[in-house]
Amino acid sequence: MGTEGGNVRVIGGRYRLEAIIGRGGMGVIWRSSDTLLGRQVAVKELAVDETLSEDEAAQQRERMLREARAVAQLRHPNIIVVHDVVLHEGRPYIVMDLLDGGSLADRIARQGPVDPVEAARIGLALLGALRVAHAAGVLHRDLKPANVLLEAGTARVVLTDFGIAQVAGATTLTESGGFVGSPEYTAPERMSGGGAGAGADLWSLGALLCAALTGESPFRRDSLGGVLHAVVYEEIQPPPEAAPLLPVVRGLLERDPARRLGLDEAERLLRAYVATGATPQQAPPPGAYTPTRPDMPAVHRQKISTRVLLVAAALVAAAAGAVLAATALLAGRDGNTPQTPTSSASEPSRTGSASVSPTPTVTVTRSETRTATPRPTAPTGYRTVRDAKGFSLAVPEGFTRSLDGQRVFYMSPRRTFRIGVRVTGTQEGGPAAAQRRAAADGPSTNPGYRDGKVTDTSHDGHDAALWEFTWDGFSTSEGARRTIDLCWEEGGRMYDVWVSAPVSRIDEARAYFDAAVDTFAPSAG
Template structure:
């Protein structure tokens, strides 16, 4: 609803601003009349930054006008029509079509979550809009329910507010270096300050679909730091209402942009759902279902073996989260604690790799053997080949080189000569040359081994352990050793699934990282039941990121 008390103004000699429709971080939106053509329009008055010099302000205005005109070239039934881009009194304005209707956010607030068919219809419309924008080299960067308009008395869905869009080869409409967008709907690679592309908009669409189906973003938390952690690290718990569209939602919410569901495949799946009432499996997606995603369907029915149950291979580095925290905190004045953001990495492993097969046992109960991770973690290379090393390993330490524990963890200063962050409630269990930190009931087992270097270095060590895996780990399968780095040091990752030491214990999955440092061989692993691999990866990555020798 507009604010009628505002003084009427005419800008650029033709647009009469009549009532304020809304205000946001990018400026004010007005209901207006184009007096030249006699039609109703919406006009966005972009906010000015009074801290800029006159030269900087002019440069920003020029960028805004240039890039907004590029966005105005987009032509698609589900993209807002930009009629004009003008400047009045050295302030830029974007003139758009006026949509008779509210936003998707308004619809959800007033009437609750959408039915799956309606959510699929809106998702298809937005995918069409995004494909057209991306083909023209335009990234939206702020996909959220408030920026989706639902035209009254028609089925038209309109993607609006390209105010922070990015045009290929250009700077953004907002100040260079500022964090822009809505954190609950922002892709993890944008949070970490990495290069982003069309895949980032698709992540946001996945979060939007969750919100449309359940009424709330899966990344909503009570604090900005909590949101950042949820987006970048925490297990993604899709709402039960998303089950009918689960292959699409989970495929779009794949943290590794290289494995994220593409727009064409997402369209195919949504159309199939609307045609048949069922969503087929994705043909080309990095999405790997977890048991939490399949509450009513057996693994065999889904064609899944326990070894395929897991999280995305790539998690953003803690360093990236710290960068994001600094950017967003600077923007919002949130005062985010870096330590509070040093969170969630899974992993649980078995013994340490040696020339003889590693074994993880305790006097109280059997334990897993050496393990690693199939894909990159904080200490592993990204799928793109760029190293994603644990820079956070150094960033997370206090000035005395002691690690800082994330929320829910404490720093264990071990008598064996190292420190690391372990989850609250874990108990230290020494076992010869190995040290374990066990959860209650030994569901999760975090192991550390320090030894003399071996021929061939960490990679050879873990390859030998992998070769002996079937002897040391009953039912050993799907083992993989990956060469990587830990900090600037050569390292290796090992990941595998096995049957556990007893039928009562059941199948387990193990992650293991091995590296050399200061003339010693270090091995850190975590193992856990296959249904709890995401929690395990969290424990594993936190342990690796915070591990300090001496």
Template sequence: MGTEGENVRVIAGRYRLEERIGRGGMGLVWRAADQLLGRQVAVKELVLDPSLSAEEARLQRERTLREARAVAQLRHPHIIVVHDVVEDDERPYIVMELIDGGSLAERIAGRGPVDAREAARIGIDLLGALRRAHGAGVLHRDLKPANVLMEAGTDRVVLTDFGIAQVAGATTLTESGSFVGSPEYTAPERMSGERTGPESDLWSLGALLCAVLSGESPFRRDSLGGILHAVVVDEIRPPVQAQPILPVVRGLLERDPERRLDAAEAERLLREFLDTGRTPRAPVAYTPTQRDVPRRAVPPPEVPEAPTPPAALASRSSRHSARGVLIAAALVAAMAGAGVSAAALLMREGGNGSRTPASSGPSSPSASPSRPSAPGATVTVTRPPTTVPASATSRTVPSGYRLTHDPDRFSLAVPDGFTRSPQGERIFYMSPGETFRIGIKMSDPEPGGPLAVMRRSDADGPANNPGYHDGRVTETSHNGNPAALWEFTWNGFTAAEGPRHTYDLCWEEGDRMYDVWVSAPVGKEQESKEYFDVAVGTFVPG
């Protein structure tokens, strides 16, 4: 039984609760003295709601015990250590190591955001903690600045409050219909009620990195409905302070968990930034094999598909957004007291909005540098392409793409919703908003072949592409023909959109030279790489 003094309580005959130092995950946290071992500890006390039924109170106690079991099995310098679990007056307590120092949230509130190097250090430490937890089958599910402690004097990063942790095979509170977690830091797949995995914690880390760099989550809004809409639908805009590690932030904040940056790669990129001071990028080399075609490929359809109208949503990402509107609306409708109706939430759906007039893609071999169209200019689309059955070629067309027979006598698979835009000697297929640009150019062979052409383009890169950097030309082959792959990053068309990354393959086939490239904003390399591999893998001249 607990004993009472004038200002203290002793629980389990051993731990003297001295001072309340915080609250986390349905409990109060106390600074306490372990009278047996003579050391200071932190004790988390489950606070029971007196209005709960006996069954509900039992579920709360089980949750606390689950937290203790989940964390006690983990040993890592950046994960809180659990010393003991005790019960006193039918109330459970978790005894943990005491970290002198406040939370990361308190640090940001008191001292302001951190710089990119400190954010990278924090990110690396948390990635190590998450990798250890995930390796043991434990998901945190509530990663946010308030649940990260910063040890005074050493700045050691410590992940704590596994209060809603999920252990593999255990029943979770969400399965009984209650949503747990912090919406600003919750992955969209968790919002939708789908079965979640380690990728959901990595999304939360991406939001956390934005918060420590700018002072707030990119999904902060004035209402719960606004937050839900931002997480599952709105365009994600990382803060400008995230630019030095933008590929990591964008990779972690990828809505499709299958495309999300994994922990090992995120850690590698952050370490690269700390080592070099340069913005890292994830090089994904082109490998001219059928394996590059995404696993989602399906057998060719038996009949032609109708051309997708320009207003159609593009690619899997846009389809996720459309579905996300329904998810957000359903969540808001289900959460009583949110103050936002589902109808109002749906009214906010507007996509990414309009952008500047069409501009050409990145500079390609033997082509003069392109310039954005003048304001108000129109792009004439001549001889609209027709869609033909996938069986017209031996190439497999993945789900979400359509095989297009272009009027300029070539065919390739492009994502649903992409529209044709010829610009001089180059043909573009662009996503709505022109975020993704697939470019095609056909020409006569040039001296030295594709490798020489790409090397000349690389040498001319700074003149043709403002802010050109990280250019790399690799000799390869395509369909048994000489080829060269050129990758580079540049400043992009507008400051608002930011820098872009390009994959460009040039090869000779027959008596012609072909050039196929994909350009996309930095941070969207994974999706861009898929578009590139499919375009190259399904391209057929003639």
């Protein structure tokens, strides 16, 4: 039953959960003992949405585990070390380093804001962590003071809780009126329901720097609706305390992701300030920091306002009896490409963790009755295709079909995003062996192949393997791409589903991957 000695639980046959040291919307953090290696660790018990059907809950757990395993591959001194991922009695757990020290949020609550030099030092550490994560196709999605740990005695800054703030395959503002994330630190492109890439983490860093310097986010308001309005609509006024780092803060808090300060420039400016005490002045991009620019299409302005009102209305509904549910999730995916046939196609995964959150991750949803279905229906903006190769799945509107031997592709215009499917007979050794054979051939089939990783996992109760890698694309114009490939056997067939996309647009690719995998169904044909 996972217990030992009264109420003390043991998970994974080795991790003894001893005391709760943190609690938030994403789950509970336990101080634990690794009885096998005789060391103390932190174990995060992830929250699972109790309103989901059994099938939906299983899919949610699989996504969380895939994401956790992928983050476990990240190695950087400013990223939490993930030792293990465990599924115990239907609930996911993440085993991490146990750090002596609290979060940045704890420090601000106890001692007040930090000085500009310390804020710049923290910012540089977080940029280093994000650089490694983004290069591996991992987005954080919930960068805030509560997810930044400060190790006692070393001054080391450690980023935790990757990928948990957004339901995989969903936008931040959902069609049902729900909000997922930490609103005071969430980028406006996510608020408005659009695709969000690595730049969304940089916006969150800008809000975090303001919080470190003043004690609170510049978007803190009395209600969630007020926060959303401030993020996507009000004029942004960086606080006076941010003056020493103003070019960095203003550059990061640029609403247009295309004009937002990039990681390299933010790092250069912060290093210059730490070295000289004066930040080099940089004019903000044209049109920055205004709620609605003249060049912003009216339909886009209306979309932003409509979604803000939608969430505000959801809050009123919540007060009248809607459900407030704190949900922790992890997301992630990537894909393969069409031009050169490969011997096999397959897929990968990720995670992070630790500390009490004074600004909880919030999910607001309307109460509704859910009924179990064999497969989720196509999300808004997708269509269900029934392919002659013997399967059906949801693909985004506008994607067109292409055939390359045994491989079927559904591709976006200009082939920026490529969803691939391959159906074959079973193979010797099953999905894991097939994926590892494909990974071994990776350098010969994918130019510039690197960061390849095959992880054993499951899909709808079937043994599966996830292969994830970065490569250079088939032409210099494509640039670096990330591929996520899931392979499993079912009904005497082997199925391979993958998505390939530019590294900089991995968040969109993950949404496509999740929709494809979650809605995929074998069929006769």
